[in-house]
Amino acid sequence: MQLGLIGLGKMGGNMRERLRLAGHEVVGYDRNPDIADVASLAELVERLPAPRVVWVMVPAGDPTRQTVEELGELLSPGDVVIDGGNSRFTDDKVHAEQLAPKGIGYVDCGVSGGVWGLQNGYALMVGGTDEDVAKAQPIFDALKPEGEFGFVHAGGVGAGHYTKMVHNGIEYGMMQAYAEGFELLEASEIVDDVPGAIKSWRKGTVIQSWLLDLLDRALDDDPKLAKIAGYAADSGEGRWTVEEAIRLGVPLNVISASLFARFGSRQEESPTMKAVAALRHQFGGHAVKEDADG
Structure with missing residues (x-):
């Protein structure tokens, strides 16, 4: 046609x-x-x-x-x-x-x-x-x-x-879970081959998916993701999904958290975490890291 x-x-x-x-x-x-x-x-x-x-x-x-x-x-x-x-x-x-x-x-x-x-x-x-x-x-x-x-x-x-819209909301949550798993592997003193660990999940596991394949592809190009800034935009559909969840009273815990994580990625230094650090210092005397600018 x-x-x-x-x-x-x-x-x-x-x-x-x-x-x-x-x-x-x-x-x-x-x-x-x-x-x-x-x-x-x-x-x-x-x-x-x-x-x-x-x-x-x-x-x-x-x-x-x-x-x-x-x-x-x-x-x-x-x-x-x-x-x-x-x-x-x-x-x-x-x-x-x-x-x-x-x-x-x-x-x-x-x-x-x-x-x-x-x-x-x-x-x-x-x-x-x-x-x-x-x-x-x-x-x-x-x-x-x-x-x-x-x-x-x-x-x-x-x-x-x-x-x-709902599809994209689910995508947000899946991407966030893979990304957090990657960070935990990177932080571990036990795992030596993080890209290899990701690659091992691609077949025969319950978390295999196209998104996981794409993460593996990205790690093949840049094993530490050092060339990529930790900034994630959102197209709007994640927000609309959460708005619908609020309207209908449906708990979207994972999708909501993944959306807010993207918002956090856009802050050079989080005012929220500054306040958390200040509160910890006030009630527990925990050390506060001085701001480099003053």
Whole structure:
């Protein structure tokens, strides 16, 4: 089938290639003219036969909102817009309601697979009506990994991004557990081969996973991770997961702690730990390390 794809960065560009390898026609637009197939969204729409399916793969927030609004003025009744970015699930209802009076369908799709998706396929978590999802099913089938797993029509509009949000929250917790295990091994005077210990977990253990494989890969390149700053950003989905846990009264102890650990990584020196050190000194006379600046 034919697909319009907006946003040809690390994810979008590889998705275009995977779809073309599967025999689909993809018309891609990007602000970078060197990688785009067309010069504007209007030209992209003109190149596609109706009914059209247009996949938006741009950063969440204003870039996605502006793109959806512009597509609403260009597309025709019966067309479908797919938001494959990391949008907050609450935005999906707004987008769907904007497009519905024009007869344009809307599907939200959480996408996981990163830069490895071209080779391994992408896990796809989709929300929308059965009719709108069916219009894009050949595209989903080409992007997903081979076999029965890797795709779910999770529910109505918003369900795809909600599922991806929870997925990313779990990812936060798993990454934090592996990272803490690495630090404990590094601190031990007993273990001599930390990269080898990580490597030994990759097969035959209950904690084997793709994330563990990637940690092993990073240690092959830099056994002490000395070249990497201890700073971890967050895309927003971890925060949204914790907010939903608070709204629904669901205890998310590990995911919440992993999110706050990322916040802590951004402090050159933690004011919290300064206060803890001061309190220990006040009640127990414990030594306080003097600040180098005074």
